[in-house]
Amino acid sequence: MRYNEKELRALSQQPAELAAELGMRGPKKGSVAKRRLVKLVVNFLFYFRTDEAEPLGALLLERCRVAQEEPGGFSISFVEDPERKYHFECCSQEQCEQWTEALRRASYEYMRRSLIFYRNEIQKMTGKDPLEQFGISEETRFQLSSSPREGQSAGVSSQLDELD
Amino acid sequence: MKLNERSLAFYATCDAPVDNAGFLYKKGGRHAAYHRRWFVLRGNMLFYFEEPGSREPVGVIILEGCTVELVEAAEEFAFAVRFAGARARTYVLAAESQAAMEGWVKALSRASFDYLRLVVRELEQQLAAMRAAGGAAPPRRPSALPPRENGCACAVWSAETPAAPAARPGLERPPLPPRRRASAPHGPLDSAPFIRLHEWYGQEWILVFALLLFLLGGRKKATSAWVAQFPGRGGLSCRGTGDSEMPRCWTRDLICPLPSLASPAVPWPRASGVLVRSPIPL
Numbered sequence: 262m263r264y265n266e267k268e269l270r271a272l273s274q275q276p277a278e279l280a281a282e283l284g285m286r287g288p289k290k291g292s293v294a295k296r297r298l299v300k301l302v303v304n305f306l307f308y309f310r311t312d313e314a315e316p317l318g319a320l321l322l323e324r325c326r327v328a329q330e331e332p333g334g335f336s337i338s339f340v341e342d343p344e345r346k347y348h349f350e351c352c353s354q355e356q357c358e359q360w361t362e363a364l365r366r367a368s369y370e371y372m373r374r375s376l377i378f379y380r381n382e383i384q385k386m387t388g389k390d391p392l393e394q395f396g397i398s399e400e401t402r403f404q405l406s407s408s409p410r411e412g413q414s415a416g417v418s419s420q421l422d423e424l425d
Numbered sequence: 426m427k428l429n430e431r432s433l434a435f436y437a438t439c440d441a442p443v444d445n446a447g448f449l450y451k452k453g454g455r456h457a458a459y460h461r462r463w464f465v466l467r468g469n470m471l472f473y474f475e476e477p478g479s480r481e482p483v484g485v486i487i488l489e490g491c492t493v494e495l496v497e498a499a500e501e502f503a504f505a506v507r508f509a510g511a512r513a514r515t516y517v518l519a520a521e522s523q524a525a526m527e528g529w530v531k532a533l534s535r536a537s538f539d540y541l542r543l544v545v546r547e548l549e550q551q552l553a554a555m556r557a558a559g560g561a562a563p564p565r566r567p568s569a570l571p572p573r574e575n576g577c578a579c580a581v582w583s584a585e586t587p588a589a590p591a592a593r594p595g596l597e598r599p600p601l602p603p604r605r606r607a608s609a610p611h612g613p614l615d616s617a618p619f620i621r622l623h624e625w626y627g628q629e630w631i632l633v634f635a636l637l638l639f640l641l642g643g644r645k646k647a648t649s650a651w652v653a654q655f656p657g658r659g660g661l662s663c664r665g666t667g668d669s670e671m672p673r674c675w676t677r678d679l680i681c682p683l684p685s686l687a688s689p690a691v692p693w694p695r696a697s698g699v700l701v702r703s704p705i706p707l
Contacts, residue, residue, distance in 0.1 A: 262430050263484030267507050270426065272489050303489055303538035304469065318427030323436045323468065339432040341441075370441055371470030372541045379548035386555055393550055397535070402444040 273300065273307040273316040279363045282311060284334075284350030294350060304368050308335070320347065327364045335361050376403055428603045437472040444468070445532040446477075447525055450500055452517040459500060459519060459552065463528075469538045471506075486516055493533045502526040506533060 277300040283299040284285040285308055298309040299318070304323060307316040324340040335357055336346040351357040365371065380403065383391040445466040450459035451473060462473040462483065467491055472482040486506060496505045500519035504526060507515045520526035535541075 262434060262482055264428065264430075265486055265514060266426055266434075267510070267513060268490065268586075269428070271508075271510055271513075272487070277491075291614070303542075316426055321427050321433055321436065321470075323470075324432065324439060324441070339429070339435070341435040369538055369541065372545055373442070373468075374620065375545045376541065376548060377622055379545065379552050383548060383552055383555065386552075386559075391551060392702065395544070398546075400532075400535070402442060 269305070269319060270315065272302055272305060273309075274314075275302050277302050278367065281351075281356065281360075283360075283392065284348075286348040287348075288338075288347055295347070298347065301363055301367055306364070306367075312416040322364060322367045323370060325364075325368070327361050329357060329361055333357055335364075337364065373402060375384065433470070433485060434481050436467065436470070437474075437485070438480060444536065445529060447529070447564050448521060449473075449529065450519040450521075452498075452519075464518075466529075466532055466536060471533065471536070488533065488536045489538060491533075491537075493530050495530070498523060503531050 277315040280298065280300040282296055285299065286293040287294050296311050300307045300309070300316075304321060306320040306322055308318055308320075309316050320337065322337075326334050326338050326340065326343060328338075330336050330348060333352070333354055333356075334350040336348050338346040339346070349360070351360065380390065380392055383389075390398050392400075392403060397403065397423045397424060422424050443465055443526065445464075447464060448461055449464045451462050451464075452459050463477045463479070465472045465474070465482075469487065470473070471486040471488055473486075474482050474483055488506070493510050494505055494507060496503050496517060498517055498519065500517075502520040502523060502525065503517060504520075505515050505517050507581050518529070520529055
């Protein structure tokens with residue numbers, strides 16, 4: 262698949278939400294943990310050799326699963342292949358929790374759900390749609406039933422009802 | 426540079442909400458022909474396929490740090506996705522109708538993760554302020570959203586809801602992440618409140634006025650009109666010219682206008698020949 266690598270590289274140089282040197286082990290069997298500089302920028306996780314400015318690689322954090330792994334580490338895997346895990350080793354439990362928390366919020370889909378949630382809450386409290394003032398209330402992506410699938414949209418609405 | 430392309434391909438074809446989809450003509454390169462592709466916008470990723478039924482995308486354009494603008498091109502209904510930086514590629518795309526073009530330009534202008542994060546932060550603040558003013562502490566959110574969070578079912582993910590940050594004692598907001606500094610479209614607004622961001626985006630009447638002046642009276646008048654409205658915003662479309670004057674290429678870097686915050690949603694300007702047909706060659 263073609264992608265605009267140049268822009269992705271440029272993105273890796275932007276200020277990060279979170280950055281740290283962690284142990285990282287790839288998903289292949291028999292891979293060894295190596296020290297990497299790991300950097301979270303928007304919904305990408307970049308990883309660098311500790312002494313290099315250019316990233317070795319990037320992981321797009323959509324449809325991924327972040328799990329704590331004993332001891333003091335976490336893993337990232339993707340929905341389509343949950344057994345294929347990228348392992349990370351932290352230096353403390355706090356760091357581990359900090360990362361899992363941040364990675365959990367690092368997807369576009371999560372942000373979208375948050376927006377829908379806050380929008381709904383504010384609308385319930387005030388009777389007004391907070392997105393109207395920004396002129397984006399009609400955007401498909403921010404609708405309660407923004408998913409084309411019946412099941413998923415019903416799911417979102419019922420989630421929100423449940424939280425009442 | 427490695428990228429988890431397989432996951433990317435799955436994301437392209439999964440059942441997550443699609444933000445826009447349709448046929449667009451994509452220019453192959455500087456002097457190449459246009460190819461008709463099926464485009465799918467999902468989040469900050471613009472995927473393109475041979476056709477709607479294709480199982481894997483031909484490619485993807487990652488939309489962080491780009492600007493979207495109308496362009497003068499051989500094709501009708503053309504627009505460009507432009508990135509900052511020396512020798513960065515500009516993607517020239519063309520829609521099949523005026524309405525489709527407008528829809529795409531709007532959708533792509535607001536597709537970045539940064540933008541969405543700004544909106545979410547703003548709403549989060551509003552809600553926290555309302556709750557603080559309301560006095561009563563909000564009830565703690567009951568347990569989990571069903572396991573659809575981010576499309577997966579994992580204990581860590583389902584432990585909290587999006588409201589959790591606001592529901593913590595003291596209604597503490599998580600600290601804002603460091604803003605990007607190098608990215609042109611958001612540069613001037615790194616520390617601006619959200620309302621200013623929309624005002625800035627929404628000044629399309631200024632752009633129309635400035636363009637009219639440009640067409641009628643030349644660059645100088647248009648430039649001074651622009652600068653008069655935005656003192657100190659000479660860097661808006663700075664290409665590193667290094668001087669304090671409005672860079673000469675400013676008209677090529679007009680941010681696609683978004684509906685203004687202050688006024689009610691302004692209808693998208695019709696193709697009157699002013700905004701669509703920029704006289705500036707690419």
